[in-house]
Amino acid sequence: MKTERSRMSRMSVSANSAFLMVLAAFLIVFPFFVSDYWIDVCVFWGINVLLGLSLNIIVGEVGLFNMGHTAFYAVGAYTAAILSQRFGINMWVLMLLSGVAAAIAGNVLTAPIMHLRGDYLLMVTVGLNEIIRITLINNPFGLTGGPNGLIVLDQFRVFGRVIQSPIDFYVLVWGCVALLLFALFRLQRSRIGRAWNYVREDAVAAESTGINTRWAKSLAFMIGAGIAGATGTIYATKMMVISPDSFTFAASVSLFAIVILGGTGSIPGVILASGAMMVLPELMRDFAQYRMLFFGLAMVLMMIFRPQGLWPSTRWSTRVKGGDAE
């Protein structure tokens, strides 16, 4: 059995790396053939990948249903916009700061609800999303600009070059994705990653083997929220204007859908699903009003015929096929 399992996991590793190589090749070649518009589509794809991966830590790795992820993204974007406007802090520093701010928010806001499970947690996080959005609209202390939002004038700079054109952002965003992927693959194999999966499969058993489940859960929330917050900085500089309308419940739902559609816990799945969520509606543009109908139909069919997601997490299936975990 042991040999069977290691063979399977080696296969999953090679499938993952094959996928990543295809993706990398595609991303390097792609910009040479297309207009700025399609490069921009890929910039937003990359932003969604960053967000999807950060949510995947919470939903996929630890199994905490978080349908308010946009709240942390908003905290990051607004932190960057406010600090940049008031103090003119460098964007790279702000990316770090807004990540930290979102991580703190992730910790503080979820501390009282960490014991909730499944649907109950999901309901509360939906509320969290709305609370943040409405707070932004109410313009607390004149900081958030209320419903009009804030304008972001500063940009990222690399050795004097201002990151401004679609291709600049393309390199920035996908560079960040590459870094994050590296970190996440390491994290998945680490002690923390395995503890997270254990908590997801059986929290009681995990607790009894000495894993502090509460710690594991809040760590996942902090890391996930932090990455989303840092992504918020990129979004803010890309859009140049941020308003509460960018951080709606609907945005959280589509992030959640990305993780579920891709296959919970699966990193290639998140990349594929966020691409599908971006590109499919574009391709179905000709259907105009009926587009969302087809989109919904595609989602329903997907859930019926492939509930495990586009690219199911292989660690999961290995364990089942290996059989000795029973």
Add this chain to the structure above:
Amino acid sequence: MSGSRSARLLVSLALLALLSMAQFARAAEPIRIGLQAPITGPWAYEGEMARNSVQIVADEINKAGGLLGRPVEIVLGDDQGQPQQSALVAQRMISEKVVAVVGTYGSSVNDPAAAIYERNKLVNIAYGSTAESLTTHGRKYFFRTCFRDDRQGEFFANFAADTLKAKRIAIIHDNTTFGKGLAEAARRPILAQGKAEVVFYDAITPGERDFTAILGRMGRTNPDVVYFTGYYSEAGLIIRQMRTLGIKAPFVGGNAAVNDEFIKIAGIDIAKGALMTQEPLPTDLDYPESKAFVAEYVRRHGEAPSSPWPVYAADAFKVICAAIEATKSTNSDVLMNYLHNNLKDYPGITGPISFDAVGDREGAIYLAYEVFGEGDFRPRR
């Protein structure tokens, strides 16, 4: 590993699709003008009417021989009423090298696009984005044919104080970008003028059905008039529940409340006499241009546009064409200068059009509409 195979297939399919979509380059013969509008999404109806309206103008111009001897062509971009999509559409317009852009409808949707157009020096004329903030960033290439929210707020302040003789005004908004913006724009001049006081100012949550708690609190402040700046479905419920609670003060809605649904939800007996502040509907405009336009719209689509906004899109398109014709140029800077400095009282469908230094349209054309017993909105003359 069939999972990874089908996934790789998906990737290659997506690649193919992307590449085929990118082959859009066309001959530069016609003059191409962009229209950014919400063709799908929650405001799809508005987007569709805007498209119809702009099409009418484009057809007219083409029938009369085009612009500078070249036909005009509309390049449609659907922003779905979402800020992120809006930024993408803006980028597409720039990639497609349009001369100028009309659009779009929602303010917070328009803002990111306007920032991108500004950086790429492309004239863009909004038709339904009324938030004040859009013209406070010092953008040179942004214009709008619709009027700013605070003009509607001012209109209400004067209307309430002078026509309705109200002393105690209650304002309710719905915390949306638009609703809160208008509420603020109404409160400011009331406080500044000092002719009346704002006795109640609070928000309801859109989507809820029961507002009796907040309306009860409002009733205790004894308002002479109630101004609700949110959308029609909540407006219908609010006026209904106000009357049930015995609050007799006149109800005034903002321009988002003007919809037949309002009357259906409230019931005609209650809705009768309700007032709305809004831009005149196309059918209530008295200019010869507007009469001709509405007649053509009815001929093509069987009914007049049901909201004021589509004709502002048509006007934006007309203004761009007029600028191209007058300057004999499709250069953005030339067009921008012409629109700022030389275009004065252009006879648009919605009345004379001139732009001020920040790109706002000069003047203000608002009307108070009243719900009549037959269940229709008519201007209160």
